[in-house]
Amino acid sequence: MRKHIVAGNWKMNTTVPEGVELAKAVVAKSVEVPSDVELIIGTPFTHLYPVNEVVAGTRVALSAENCADHAKGAYTGEISVDMLTSVGCQYTILGHSERRQYYGETDEKLVEKTKLALAAGLKVILCVGENLEEREANKHFDVCKAQTVNVLKNFTAEDMKNVVIAYEPVWAIGTGKTATAEQAQEIHAFIRKTLADLFGAEVADQVSILYGGSCKPSNAKELFACPDIDGGLIGGAALKADDFIGIALSF
Ligand code: PEP
Numbered sequence: 001m002r003k004h005i006v007a008g009n010w011k012m013n014t015t016v017p018e019g020v021e022l023a024k025a026v027v028a029k030s031v032e033v034p035s036d037v038e039l040i041i042g043t044p045f046t047h048l049y050p051v052n053e054v055v056a057g058t059r060v061a062l063s064a065e066n067c068a069d070h071a072k073g074a075y076t077g078e079i080s081v082d083m084l085t086s087v088g089c090q091y092t093i094l095g096h097s098e099r100r101q102y103y104g105e106t107d108e109k110l111v112e113k114t115k116l117a118l119a120a121g122l123k124v125i126l127c128v129g130e131n132l133e134e135r136e137a138n139k140h141f142d143v144c145k146a147q148t149v150n151v152l153k154n155f156t157a158e159d160m161k162n163v164v165i166a167y168e169p170v171w172a173i174g175t176g177k178t179a180t181a182e183q184a185q186e187i188h189a190f191i192r193k194t195l196a197d198l199f200g201a202e203v204a205d206q207v208s209i210l211y212g213g214s215c216k217p218s219n220a221k222e223l224f225a226c227p228d229i230d231g232g233l234i235g236g237a238a239l240k241a242d243d244f245i246g247i248a249l250s251f
Helices: 016-032 045-055 081-086 097-102 107-119 132-136 140-152 181-199 201-206 217-224 241-248
Strands: 004-009 037-042 060-064 091-094 123-128 163-167 209-212 231-234
Touching: 004 091, 004 163, 004 209, 004 241, 016 037, 016 045, 016 060, 016 241, 037 091, 045 060, 081 107, 091 107, 107 123, 107 140, 123 140, 132 140, 140 163, 140 181, 163 181, 181 201, 181 209, 181 217, 217 231, 217 241, 231 241
Parallel strands: 004 037, 004 231, 037 060, 060 091, 091 123, 123 163, 163 209, 209 231
Antiparallel strands: none
8 A cells, every 4th residue: 555645845934933833733633634644744944953843753754845966065055964864854855846947956966866865864755747838738748757767767666665756737836726636647647657667566556646736625635536646745735734634634
């Protein structure tokens, strides 16, 4: 059975005190969620240490939103994987479309980041997804395949035990425009087939593939009912504990 996962991506939102309060609310409500659903909150770097104090020893796992593509040294402003594990991080999101779009994140950099993260014992939530122009030009399959293969061809079946994929169509992120369950399922099945071509069907069948893009309590049930959708990567709705937990209750 694949793991069901609901992961929050707070992006650049909340001050540290606000983030700590939000984490406390998520932990308090997490008791409502069946234990087979993994809950993860992804916070800005500044929040990781104090939020870890809140989530440590609970069922809520902690994620960063990015990491450096070097292990250590003269990289001003960057945060290394060892820094992340030292504050209790278990996951890092990598390749979010906002990082690809605004910060020049390339597949080559993502290979380096994924190597460092896995070697440090972090699990990786690797984001893939097409933009609107690519969807309208019917290139979404090619784009998702390239983003998946360019990074993951450098890893082994064993590594894939610690990799989660998030399919996030860029046109659905923060726009209120969700992919239909049919559109999402179609691409999720395609990504799983791409993983099967790389690692074999047995491995592909074990990898959780999350949907992201304006997911909320009102549409999560329909999305999560699809056979290849194993949960969600949640942006806006992760900033309200009720909505985040409401989504986690939608399996
Ligand atoms: C995201 O950025 O990962 C995301 C899915 O955002 P939203 O839920 O706000 O569309």
